[in-house]
Amino acid sequence: xxxxxxxxxxxxxxxxxxxxxxxxxxxxxxxxxxxxxxxxxxxxxxxxxxxxxxxxxxxxxxxxxxxxxxxxxxxxxxxxxxxxxxxxxxxxxxxxxxxxxxxxxxxxxxxxxxxxxxxxxxxxxxxxxxxxxxxxxxxxxxxxxxxxxxxxxxxxxxxxxxxxxxxxxxxxxxxxxxxxxxxxxxxxxxxxxxxxxxxxxxxxxxxxxxxxxxxxxxxxxxxxxxxxxxxxxxxxxxxxxxxxxxxxxxxxxxxxxxxxxxxxxxxxxxxxxxxxxxxxxxxxxxxxxxxxxxxxxxxx
Amino acid sequence: xxxxxxxxxxxxxxxxxxxxxxxxxxxxxxxxxxxxxxxxxxxxxxxxxxxxxxxxxxxxxxxxxxxxxxxxxxxxxxxxxxxxxxxxxxxxxxxxxxxxxxxxxxxxxxxxxxxxxxxxxxxxxxxxxxxxxxxxxxxxxxxxxxxxxxxxxxxxxxxxxxxxxxxxxxxxxxxxxxxxxxxxxxxxxxxxxxxxxxxxxxxxxxxxxxxxxxxxxxxxxxxxxxxxxxxxxxxxxxxxxxxxxxxxxxxxxxxxxxxxxxxxxxxxxxxxxxxxxxxxxxxxxxxxxxxxxxxxxxxxxxxxxxxxxxxxxxxxxxxxxxxxxxxxxxxxxxxxxxxxxxxxxxxxxxxxxxxxxxxxxxxxxxxx
Amino acid sequence: xxxxxxxxxxxxxxxxxxxxxxxxxxxxxxxxxxxxxxxxxxxxxxxxxxxxxxxxxxxxxxxxxxxxxxxxxxxxxxxxxxxxxxxxxxxxxxxxxxxxxxxxxxxxxxxxxxxxxxxxxxxxxxxxxxxxxxxxxxxxxxxxxxxxxxxxxxxxxxxxxxxxxxxxxxxxxxxxxxxxxxxxxxxxxxxxxxxxxxxxxxxxxxxxxxxxxxxxxxxxxxxxxxxxxxxxxxxxxxxxxx
Numbered sequence: 052x053x054x055x056x057x058x059x060x061x062x063x064x065x066x067x068x069x070x071x072x073x074x075x076x077x078x079x080x081x082x083x084x085x086x087x088x089x090x091x092x093x094x095x096x097x098x099x100x101x102x103x104x105x106x107x108x109x110x111x112x113x114x115x116x117x118x119x120x121x122x123x124x125x126x127x128x129x130x131x132x133x134x135x136x137x138x139x140x141x142x143x144x145x146x147x148x149x150x151x152x153x154x155x156x157x158x159x160x161x162x163x164x165x166x167x168x169x170x171x172x173x174x175x176x177x178x179x180x181x182x183x184x185x186x187x188x189x190x191x192x193x194x195x196x197x198x199x200x201x202x203x204x205x206x207x208x209x210x211x212x213x214x215x216x217x218x219x220x221x222x223x224x225x226x227x228x229x230x231x232x233x234x235x236x237x238x239x240x241x242x243x244x245x246x247x248x249x250x251x252x253x254x255x256x257x258x259x260x261x262x263x264x265x266x267x268x269x270x271x272x273x274x275x276x277x278x279x280x281x282x283x284x285x286x287x288x289x290x291x292x293x294x295x296x297x298x299x300x301x302x303x304x305x306x307x308x309x310x311x312x313x314x315x316x317x318x319x320x321x322x323x324x325x326x327x328x329x330x331x332x333x334x335x336x337x338x339x340x341x342x343x344x345x346x347x348x349x350x351x
Numbered sequence: 352x353x354x355x356x357x358x359x360x361x362x363x364x365x366x367x368x369x370x371x372x373x374x375x376x377x378x379x380x381x382x383x384x385x386x387x388x389x390x391x392x393x394x395x396x397x398x399x400x401x402x403x404x405x406x407x408x409x410x411x412x413x414x415x416x417x418x419x420x421x422x423x424x425x426x427x428x429x430x431x432x433x434x435x436x437x438x439x440x441x442x443x444x445x446x447x448x449x450x451x452x453x454x455x456x457x458x459x460x461x462x463x464x465x466x467x468x469x470x471x472x473x474x475x476x477x478x479x480x481x482x483x484x485x486x487x488x489x490x491x492x493x494x495x496x497x498x499x500x501x502x503x504x505x506x507x508x509x510x511x512x513x514x515x516x517x518x519x520x521x522x523x524x525x526x527x528x529x530x531x532x533x534x535x536x537x538x539x540x541x542x543x544x545x546x547x548x549x550x551x552x553x554x555x556x557x558x559x560x561x562x563x564x565x566x567x568x569x570x571x572x573x574x575x576x577x578x579x580x581x582x583x584x585x586x587x588x589x590x591x592x593x594x595x596x597x598x599x600x601x602x603x604x605x606x607x608x609x610x611x612x613x614x615x616x617x618x619x620x621x622x623x624x625x626x627x628x629x630x631x632x633x634x635x636x637x638x639x640x641x642x643x644x645x646x647x648x649x650x651x652x653x654x655x656x657x658x659x660x661x662x663x664x665x666x667x668x669x670x671x672x673x674x675x676x677x678x679x680x681x682x683x684x685x686x687x688x689x690x691x692x693x694x695x696x697x698x699x700x701x702x703x704x705x706x707x708x709x710x711x712x713x714x715x716x717x718x719x
Numbered sequence: 720x721x722x723x724x725x726x727x728x729x730x731x732x733x734x735x736x737x738x739x740x741x742x743x744x745x746x747x748x749x750x751x752x753x754x755x756x757x758x759x760x761x762x763x764x765x766x767x768x769x770x771x772x773x774x775x776x777x778x779x780x781x782x783x784x785x786x787x788x789x790x791x792x793x794x795x796x797x798x799x800x801x802x803x804x805x806x807x808x809x810x811x812x813x814x815x816x817x818x819x820x821x822x823x824x825x826x827x828x829x830x831x832x833x834x835x836x837x838x839x840x841x842x843x844x845x846x847x848x849x850x851x852x853x854x855x856x857x858x859x860x861x862x863x864x865x866x867x868x869x870x871x872x873x874x875x876x877x878x879x880x881x882x883x884x885x886x887x888x889x890x891x892x893x894x895x896x897x898x899x900x901x902x903x904x905x906x907x908x909x910x911x912x913x914x915x916x917x918x919x920x921x922x923x924x925x926x927x928x929x930x931x932x933x934x935x936x937x938x939x940x941x942x943x944x945x946x947x948x949x950x951x952x953x954x955x956x957x958x959x960x961x
Contacts, residue, residue: 087888087889089858089859103717125562130556132553132557134553136554136556137554138554140364140369141364145361149358149361150561153354153357153358153561184760211886212914214760215952215956216956240886243952283904284900285900301889301890302893302897304917304921305940346889350888350889
């Protein structure tokens with residue numbers, strides 16, 4: 052086991068950040084921690100990177116205990132905190148050299164590991180890190196976290212505030228790193244990124260809602276899900292919420308995701324109901340649930 | 352060791368790339384020493400005075416001539432009645448009024464006694480005090496001359512001699528103080544800010560989750576500032592020697608060693624501050640309010656400790672700057688060697704060890 | 720029936736020295752529309768929005784917002800728009816009521832109006848229990864709903880939202896969108912700037928800015944058809960690749 056978390060709890064003053072969290076991450080796995088801001092993702096990362104003590108429970112990273120063997124953990128993990136945490140007044144190359152030096156290595160020694168990422172920012176190696184675009188900063192931060200060839204990589208919301216193109220490239224990089232045998236624990240508030248992980252844990256308010264592969268998690272969705280659209284979104288939501296058989300109604304882009312309380316949902320009945328309420332161009336089609344639907348169902 | 356050198360190199364990049372901190376580092380010492388040297392001064396020159404002479408005889412005229420001949424006073428202004436005294440003070444330019452009583456010389460000859468009233472504008476007590484003292488000394492000089500003529504035996508002539516700073520040059524008094532403040536500012540404030548900056552940026556998190564040891568981070572942080580503080584101390588000493596013609600009577604080596612000691616004391620205070628503050632702003636506030644103010648007010652730099660109320664005198668003992676100023680004055684002005692200032696040196700060493708011990712105890716290898 | 724345009728921009732341009740941040744953008748937004756203004760960081764959306772809310776003067780071209788020209792009548796524009804940003808919303812160290820009163824005052828509402836509005840707002844959001852609590856102690860989702868309502872306090876014609884739902888949990892997020900739909904339904908135009916493509920899916924129409932130009936402008940559905948993909952995220956990826 053690369054990461055093993057058992058019954059970890061942690062509170063700050065009155066706020067409970069983590070409630071009895073347990074999960075395991077296998078070696079070489081890309082494990083996603085999916086949840087909104089304030090769910091406890093960062094606190095969990097800090098416990099695992101030996102920056103915080105848990106109030107209860109135990110955890111090991113790369114078979115080292117997070118309390119007893121914190122020094123060994125600090126030698127063998129790479130950590131990319133949520134906020135861009137590099138020296139803005141140092142150039143790209145200086146940042147990388149600095150992190151290589153404090154981990155007791157050199158850029159040359161582990162160049163093959165960061166090569167694919169670093170070549171993309173190398174043309175700007177004399178530019179100050181503060182002047183890089185969001186996507187570039189993130190690549191530099193990843194290079195710095197990898198420079199000492201860590202066994203386990205912790206990435207706390209690496210794609211927050213980054214444009215879709217950089218996000219996509221970033222996930223492609225993670226997949227390649229995983230092939231090189233690095234275990235990766237990544238957190239994200241974006242539900243659509245869940246599908247890119249091997250396994251995920253859905254987390255909210257310090258509690259894990261579900262742990263499984265993305266596909267299996269989607270299979271747990273208990274109802275048939277329908278896409279509904281009409282000429283007026285506001286009226287549609289309002290009327291659906293007032294419909295006596297509704298189980299859940301959530302706007303979902305241009306549609307409303309609807310589930311019915313009954314097992315034998317009567318489409319025509321609902322269409323007639325909506326028509327009675329002056330809605331036009333009504334469409335109702337069955338659709339496949341997404342991670343986000345499951346998350347909402349579990350958090351309900 | 353390689354880690355450590357890499358760390359120090361990074362610190363120098365930070366310092367030389369931040370225009371603001373460069374200015375504080377090198378602009379401030381020069382600005383401060385110039386400010387204290389030229390502008391803020393205890394000496395008085397060219398003070399406007401007014402004279403209300405009720406007797407108008409030869410003796411009073413002679414005294415008036417003596418007084419206005421001195422470089423301290425200019426623009427003598429004659430006034431004719433009591434009421435005018437208040438008016439000239441209210442206008443603000445005149446800082447002192449001399450009032451000669453009626454029949455001044457007659458009284459002097461007949462009763463061997465005559466009075467001059469020296470009225471000073473005490474809204475600025477320092478200046479008022481100085482004017483009164485200067486005027487008294489001019490009068491005494493005059494008295495001596497007059498008395499000589501009369502040849503009275505066993506006349507006791509009060510004599511004051513200003514030692515160490517015979518010209519009463521205030522810049523000599525300020526140099527040790529300014530040097531103390533600069534070293535304190537650079538060492539304590541800059542280090543505490545630079546450590547808290549890493550906390551604020553989040554880079555401290557990465558440093559903690561790395562094999563670099565916490566004490567290496569701290570030593571790496573303070574090392575550049577020891578170096579810069581020494582440069583500053585040298586700049587200040589050179590400025591005072593070449594611009595203000597200040598003599599350095601003691602040993603330069605001793606001066607250097609004591610400065611390094613005080614720098615380390617300040618650095619340990621800086622580290623202590625950084626362990627208790629989370630943001631650069633807090634670090635700056637604590638440094639300014641907790642260190643700079645007491646240093647300026649209670650170290651004897653501006654206000655003599657002996658004239659403070661007893662509680663403040665007691666408190667002044669825990670201000671490292673107090674001891675360093677005593678050491679500096681000793682070496683610079685009196686030219687003493689270590690045998691005269693060993694006690695102060697030991698106190699500083701003790702304080703340094705205490706602050707360091709406390710910092711190590713308070714330093715967190717985790718985030719809480 | 721053709722709805723009136725509340726925002727009209729014609730060849731709107733902003734240059735900083737040699738650099739053209741916004742390059743001749745032309746678009747219009749109708750009354751009651753939810754308009755998504757998308758682009759990557761640095762694509763020029765913030766600069767364009769600053770011109771529209773009257774705090775930056777265009778280098779070339781022109782625009783009217785709520786009927787006022789952005790170059791000549793920025794003060795009138797500021798009175799007729801509301802603004803909510805994810806970064807700055809409310810004062811954490813003031814209570815809910817104090818925040819409402821403060822912002823009401825800023826928008827020039829009378830004391831009596833503020834009292835009525837603040838009552839209304841608290842009741843609508845079901846905040847009776849916490850109206851005297853510090854905003855800092857409330858969950859993020861609540862803060863966002865309050866700050867949205869506060870931005871609507873002076874009944875603006877247009878409300879500008881800057882990345883309104885980033886980071887909140889999926890359920891709160893949907894409640895927030897329901898509020899936006901309601902606002903638009905009542906006739907207030909909603910102008911959303913964001914680089915989160917899933918926020919774009921909820922808009923009536925979206926424009927996508929790339930390197931200072933508007934490269935695509937249509938309903939999400941039509942854009943997805945045009946690019947033959949099934950999410951706005953992929954539309955964006957395709958656009959950026961070109």
